[in-house]
Amino acid sequence: MPDSYKEFEASSLFCPRCRKAVAVRKKLLLVLPTGTKYDYLCAECGAPVGGKMDQDPAEFHRTAPVRPFNSPGEGGRNRRG
């Protein structure tokens, strides 16, 4: 068997639900100042099959600043239209 490993690319991972190697979808999970966290989901059944943490803060600076959660009962009530 030719052992030609390229850089590990998570294009297919083993899915415990499908019980086979499946194509995965990369899903942005968290954007932190220290890096970006991705989740890999099975493209067939949607089960999480893995994750990845990029030590690259670039995405953080690209995205809009995180706003605090709207506290319920405040704002939006006396707004019309």
Ligand SMILES: [Zn+2]
């Ligand atoms: Zn699956």
